[in-house]
Amino acid sequence: MVKIFIDPGHGGTDPGAVGNGLQEKNLTLQIATRIKDILVAEYNNVTIKMSRTGDTFPSLNDRTDQANAWGADFFLSVHINSGGGTGYEDFIYTSTGQAAKTYQDNIHAAIMKLVDFKDRGQKTGNLHVLRESSMPALLTESGFIDSATDSAKLKTATFIESLARGHVNGIVKSFSLTKKSTAVYHTVVNGDTVYALSRTYGSTANQIKDWNGLDADYTIKVGQTLRVK
Structure with a gap:
């Protein structure tokens, strides 16, 4: 510190x-x-x-x-x-x-x-x-x-x-101080996938899965708000 x-x-x-x-x-x-x-x-x-x-x-x-x-x-x-x-x-x-x-x-x-x-x-x-x-x-x-x-x-x-x-x-x-991470949230629209979101926002697919409690198939629903960064 x-x-x-x-x-x-x-x-x-x-x-x-x-x-x-x-x-x-x-x-x-x-x-x-x-x-x-x-x-x-x-x-x-x-x-x-x-x-x-x-x-x-x-x-x-x-x-x-x-x-x-x-x-x-x-x-x-x-x-x-x-x-x-x-x-x-x-x-x-x-x-x-x-x-x-x-x-x-x-x-x-x-x-x-x-x-x-x-x-x-x-x-x-x-x-x-x-x-x-x-x-x-x-x-x-x-x-x-x-x-x-x-x-x-x-x-x-x-x-x-x-x-x-x-x-x-x-x-x-x-x-050499580092910036605090700022969470970014995205409301899912038709056609969104976890993998596309991970590329767009810089998160890994597993991070998005874990942060949002998704099932093993990474299932997301239209209108669901996900933390993506």
Whole structure:
């Protein structure tokens, strides 16, 4: 089981960066929560713990202490930038192992593939959550809240979804996560056979037989609904 610790930056009395009607603490929680929801709903063998799930402010020590005590395999800290720039960048610790660099490569590439942000590059930094976490760690900075262009994108649900999906796709590649199987059902029409359905939907004939309790002759009836994948 892969253990991912997700840290939405700031929170509570600390809004983080503020600009263009947005607060960093709200955006980081939206993105982080969506990352968690996608991973839990769509992928096998992954469990998530978050440093906060509401508008609270864990200290920096609280965040890394939680992750270390839990024995996380990866620490992801989600932030929004400010200071007059534009675009996306991410950070690993100044002296770190190959795993953190590989995860940074994967997540950076996956995010840039899905979002229309200037690529500010992959960087290193002596930041608490990167330095004090016992596992590979990455801090992402998804746009500048004080940029009119970036903030306009951050105000849209579709862009937040793309940011979350980018993070997820990079995590999936980093840890070789597999997708949960999704059952597909088919209502039998005249002329359907189990063998034709197995070719169409990618199931084996025996799987269809076993899933639906068919007899030894694979007998199906018109109007019967079968699980086929």
